[in-house]
Amino acid sequence: MEESVTGVLEGHVSAVIGGTSGIGAAVASLLAEEGAIMVIAGRRQKEGEALAGRLGPDACFVGADVTRESDVAAVVAHAVERYGRLDSLVNSAGVAAMAGHVADVELDELSRMTAVHAGGVLAGIKHAAPVMIGQGSGSIVTVASIGGRLAGWTGHAYSASKAAVLHLTRSAAVDLGEHGVRVNSISPGPVRTGVHAEGAGIDPAVADRTAGALAPAFAAVLQQWQPVRGAATPDDVAPAALWLVSDASRFVNGHDLVVDGGISAGRPLSVGLGELPRLGAALMAATT
Numbered sequence: 031m032e033e034s035v036t037g038v039l040e041g042h043v044s045a046v047i048g049g050t051s052g053i054g055a056a057v058a059s060l061l062a063e064e065g066a067i068m069v070i071a072g073r074r075q076k077e078g079e080a081l082a083g084r085l086g087p088d089a090c091f092v093g094a095d096v097t098r099e100s101d102v103a104a105v106v107a108h109a110v111e112r113y114g115r116l117d118s119l120v121n122s123a124g125v126a127a128m129a130g131h132v133a134d135v136e137l138d139e140l141s142r143m144t145a146v147h148a149g150g151v152l153a154g155i156k157h158a159a160p161v162m163i164g165q166g167s168g169s170i171v172t173v174a175s176i177g178g179r180l181a182g183w184t185g186h187a188y189s190a191s192k193a194a195v196l197h198l199t200r201s202a203a204v205d206l207g208e209h210g211v212r213v214n215s216i217s218p219g220p221v222r223t224g225v226h227a228e229g230a231g232i233d234p235a236v237a238d239r240t241a242g243a244l245a246p247a248f249a250a251v252l253q254q255w256q257p258v259r260g261a262a263t264p265d266d267v268a269p270a271a272l273w274l275v276s277d278a279s280r281f282v283n284g285h286d287l288v289v290d291g292g293i294s295a296g297r298p299l300s301v302g303l304g305e306l307p308r309l310g311a312a313l314m315a316a317t318t
């Protein structure tokens with residue numbers, strides 16, 4: 031990753047919940063590079079402590095399951111007790127989903143997805159809010175998904191839970207914005223992380239190691255859909271979080287920042303142009 035280190039977050043205290051791997055780990059690493067004191071949270075202690083160790087003495091790990099409100103509250107409390115404040119909270123915890131027909135959906139899936147994606151995020155916002163209101167400043171960023179905006183990209187329950195998070199971002203933004211606290215989201219398109227293998231039932235520790243191997247398959251499949259070529263990595267998403275937690279975005283509130291290589295803007299023009307000969311031939315046949 032080639033990022034210019036500016037120290038723009040010197041003295042800034044940040045918590046990344048869902049920071050043990052993938053996008054959350056890349057965000058924690060980038061924020062730490064920019065000078066932030068990092069609290070990394072998630073369920074996997076070994077991975078979380080290893081990352082905190084790599085980031086240095088100004089980083090620590092707190093075990094937390096976002097489906098338990100008390101765990102989320104403890105992450106915020108840890109930041110405040112140990113470092114005296116909380117300038118930003120990044121909610122990146124997420125679980126995988128496979129696309130499938132609505133007739134095959136297990137209804138429990140909706141509760142599971144909602145508990146992590148909407149419940150976990152709401153708990154994070156709820157417990158960070160009083161601290162940030164007290165400070166008169168703060169930035170909360172949630173990793174949502176283009177699945178919350180576009181249909182057909184992932185499972186029904188996953189999409190619905192991410193759509194809920196997009197609206198939760200707006201509803202919290204209009205509440206907390208009046209107190210100097212900004213709430214925004216990021217919607218990535220497909221990103222090479224272990225979450226896809228997890229969705230296929232592979233153990234999370236093993237799944238993380240599959241992220242690199244996904245690159246050729248991702249790039250090939252996405253050619254039809256993603257104007258910017260290639261397969262996104264967590265390092266492509268992390269700078270969006272850096273911008274949203276920093277003062278550079280001080281007037282951005284209630285926004286969803288899409289990081290999808292243009293998927294949600296429309297299909298690549300070359301795909302449409304590639305269809306023209308077939309349409310032309312059909313027109314010729316119909317008019318001669």
Ligand SMILES: NC(=O)c1ccc[n+]([C@@H]2O[C@H](COP(=O)([O-])OP(=O)(O)OC[C@H]3O[C@@H](n4cnc5c(N)ncnc54)[C@H](OP(=O)(O)O)[C@@H]3O)[C@@H](O)[C@H]2O)c1
Pocket residue numbers: 047048049050051052053054071072073074075077094095096097122123124125146173174175176217218219220221222223224225226228234
């Ligand atoms: N990869 C993509 O293509 C993509 C696209 C759009 C959006 N996203 C979103 O990006 C976010 C990060 O996913 P990722 O792709 O980086 O996958 P990942 O590497 O599997 O990261 C998921 C993170 O969520 C944490 N997590 C899961 N359940 C949790 C729970 N109950 N409590 C606390 N932490 C929990 C995991 O940590 P522990 O296992 O240690 O708890 C891990 O740190 C998710 O919200 C996902 O929906 C991903």
